[in-house]
Amino acid sequence: MKQLLIIGTVWPEPTSSAAGGRMMQLIQWFQQDAWKVCFACPAGESELSSLLHESSVRKEIIALNDPSFDAFISELKPDAVLFDRFMMEEQFGWRVAQYCPQALRLLDTEDLHLLRLARQQAVKEGRMLLDSDLKSEVAKREIAAILRCDLSLMISSFEMEVLQSVFHIDEQLLQYLPIHVKGPYSFEPTFEERSGFVTIGNFRHPPNSDAMRYLKSDIWPLIRKVLPDATMHVYGSYPSPALLQLNHPASGFLVHGRANNAFEVMRNARVCLAPLRFGAGIKGKLLEAMLCGTPSVTTRIGAEGMQGDLPWNGHVCDDAADFASAAEHLYTSKVDWTTAQAHGKQLLETLFESDAPSQEFMERVHYLLAHLEEHRLANFMGSMLMHHTLQSTKYMARWIEEKNRTIT
Numbered sequence: 103m104k105q106l107l108i109i110g111t112v113w114p115e116p117t118s119s120a121a122g123g124r125m126m127q128l129i130q131w132f133q134q135d136a137w138k139v140c141f142a143c144p145a146g147e148s149e150l151s152s153l154l155h156e157s158s159v160r161k162e163i164i165a166l167n168d169p170s171f172d173a174f175i176s177e178l179k180p181d182a183v184l185f186d187r188f189m190m191e192e193q194f195g196w197r198v199a200q201y202c203p204q205a206l207r208l209l210d211t212e213d214l215h216l217l218r219l220a221r222q223q224a225v226k227e228g229r230m231l232l233d234s235d236l237k238s239e240v241a242k243r244e245i246a247a248i249l250r251c252d253l254s255l256m257i258s259s260f261e262m263e264v265l266q267s268v269f270h271i272d273e274q275l276l277q278y279l280p281i282h283v284k285g286p287y288s289f290e291p292t293f294e295e296r297s298g299f300v301t302i303g304n305f306r307h308p309p310n311s312d313a314m315r316y317l318k319s320d321i322w323p324l325i326r327k328v329l330p331d332a333t334m335h336v337y338g339s340y341p342s343p344a345l346l347q348l349n350h351p352a353s354g355f356l357v358h359g360r361a362n363n364a365f366e367v368m369r370n371a372r373v374c375l376a377p378l379r380f381g382a383g384i385k386g387k388l389l390e391a392m393l394c395g396t397p398s399v400t401t402r403i404g405a406e407g408m409q410g411d412l413p414w415n416g417h418v419c420d421d422a423a424d425f426a427s428a429a430e431h432l433y434t435s436k437v438d439w440t441t442a443q444a445h446g447k448q449l450l451e452t453l454f455e456s457d458a459p460s461q462e463f464m465e466r467v468h469y470l471l472a473h474l475e476e477h478r479l480a481n482f483m484g485s486m487l488m489h490h491t492l493q494s495t496k497y498m499a500r501w502i503e504e505k506n507r508t509i510t
Contacts, residue, residue, distance in 0.1 A: 103138045107180035107205075109164070109190045110143040113151035117364065118339040119304040120386025121212050124257065124281055125186065127460075128210065129159060135464050140178060144193075166193055167502040175201050181471065182206040188215065188247035195250055199488055206470055209251040213383025214261045216241035221380035221403065222308060236268055245269050248276075249484040252470055252477060255279045255463070257384045258407030275481065279463050281384055283454045289395025289443060291370065293436045299325075299429065300371035300396070302337040302364055302387045305345055309381035310338060316422075317377050318348050322355055324426035329433065335371065337361040369394035373416070373433050376400040377425055384408055391415065392450050397442035399429045410453060415446030 108129070116122040129139050141154055142162040154161050164171050175183075175198060183198050183205050185191040191209055198205060220235035248254045248271060255277050256262045262278055265271040301317065303310035314336060322334055333354040341359055349357035361367045368374065374391040378401050388408060391398045397416035405418045417428035432438055470477055478485060 103136055104181040105178065106132050106137045106139045106182050106184060107175065107178060108139065108141045108184045108186060109194050110141055110145070110186040111190055112145045112186075113141075113143050113147050114154070115148065115151055115304075115339070118360070119307070120281065120384065120389070123386065124212065125210075126157070127282060128184065128255075129154075129157060131460050131464060133157070135467075137181075140180070142174075164194075167506065169503060171197055172201050180205050182208060182467065184208040184210060185247070185251070186210055187212055188244045191247040191251060192243065195247070196488075204474065206253070206467065206474060207251045208467075209247060209254040211244075211248070211254055211256060211261070213257065213381070214244070214264065215382075216244050217261065217264060218309065218380060218382040221382070222312075225312070225379045233268075236264075241269075245271070246487050249481070250488045251275070251484070252474065252481075253277050253466065257281065258382065259410075260407040261382060272481070274477070275484070277463055277466060279459050280454060281386075281389060282457070282460055283389070283393060283450055285451065285455060287393060287395065287447060287450065289447075293372065293439050296370060296372040296396075298333040298335050298371050299373050299375050299433070300335045300337070300367060301375050302361060302368065302390070304340060305338045305342065306340045309378050311342070311345060312380065313376060313378045314338075314345060314348065316379060317375060318350075318355055320422040321375070321377055321426050321429075322353070324423060325429055326353060328426075328430045332433065334375070335367065337364070337367055364390060365394055368396050371396055372439070373429060374398040375425075375429055376404045377422075378404040382406075388415070389454065392446035395443050395446065397432050397439055397446065399425055399432060401425075408453070409449065412449055412452060413445045414442075415449060416442040 114122040114125040116126050132139055140160040140162060142164045144164050144166050162174065164174065171194065180202060185195065188209065195207065198207060216236060216238060219240050220238060221231055224231040224235060254275060257280055259278060262276055265276060266273060305311045325332060333356060336357045337360065339360040341357065346357055348355065368390050374387065374396050376385060376387055376398060378385065381403050384407055385404055388398055388400060388404060392415050399417045399419060401420050402418055405414055416432055419425040419428050432442060
């Protein structure tokens with residue numbers, strides 16, 4: 103059996119975030135292809151962390167800037183290493199290259215950090231996104247990590263286009279791999295049996311906390327003027343004290359914290375609201391809404407990479423007044439609601455249900471393992487960056503190691 107080492111930024115929490123569910127899917131795909139999987143992470147586990155041992159995954163706690171990792175990976179001898187986000191490639195990529203040079207290096211971007219952070223800065227400054235915003239310091243780091251790896255996994259087709267058109271990344275270094283879902287879908291309860299609006303998300307993720315504030319300040323008052331008895335149910339892991347203080351029962355704005363069963367609260371709501379002003383990647387809450395037959399109202403950024411040329415599972419609006427009006431209409435019109443639900447089913451079947459992307463990914467992994475030297479020779483920029491990284495990052499890490507040893 104081949105051995106996969108996953109170096110995680112955090113331990114997977116599939117009940118808290120789409121990223122956690124995505125990681126568990128990646129593990130499952132490798133295991134179905136008869137790989138042994140080891141998940142290593144420098145972060146502490148939480149009570150929400152996935153029970154990896156139930157999936158027959160070996161768990162290892164690793165340390166940053168510590169030579170113990172060198173011994174660990176030399177003994178493990180993985181055939182492939184998957185870095186969870188570019189920060190883990192920065193920390194451990196040079197060690198993998200030095201101690202397991204023949205291991206296939208994979209990067210799961212989750213979403214393009216450079217895109218999300220550029221949009222966040224533009225929203226913070228109250229202006230439109232500029233092309234120059236994308237060429238940030240974070241972009242230099244993330245693009246360098248993509249070039250140093252043999253293959254980067256992209257969850258969004260839009261981000262594939264950004265990397266190729268703006269940063270001229272060779273498509274041979276990229277693999278489109280969306281979240282996968284399985285039908286058939288049950289869309290009960292009915293329109294009449296559902297009530298309330300809902301939003302859900304991990305509030306450690308800045309786009310979610312910003313959307314919640316925007317929803318409370320700009321959108322919800324407009325909805326309540328037309329629907330005075332409506333309720334807005336907000337669910338999410340890790341809400342800050344400031345977000346919890348947005349709870350206001352008198353206006354129907356209810357902050358519940360983490361949902362024990364995200365699908366249950368989603369399917370019992372009539373409409374999902376996701377007024378995301380910045381972000382990137384695939385939005386888990388909107389995919390869950392489709393799976394539960396819950397129409398949604400979101401922004402262009404929310405629907406990005408999830409729609410193609412198909413009609414949305416509800417409405418897409420960027421203006422607060424338009425957003426509120428669309429939410430009101432979707433909530434009160436059974437005809438519009440039923441049509442939106444059918445559109446969501448079409449999106450699932452067309453964009454997310456096919457096994458083809460995961461099969462293509464595993465086939466590509468096997469091909470790269472058999473042609474790794476040829477593949478790396480074609481990626482001269484990546485080889486050049488790895489050469490310099492082995493010098494700069496390596497000796498910075500060694501300096502930190504020595505400093506830590508001196509302090510202790």
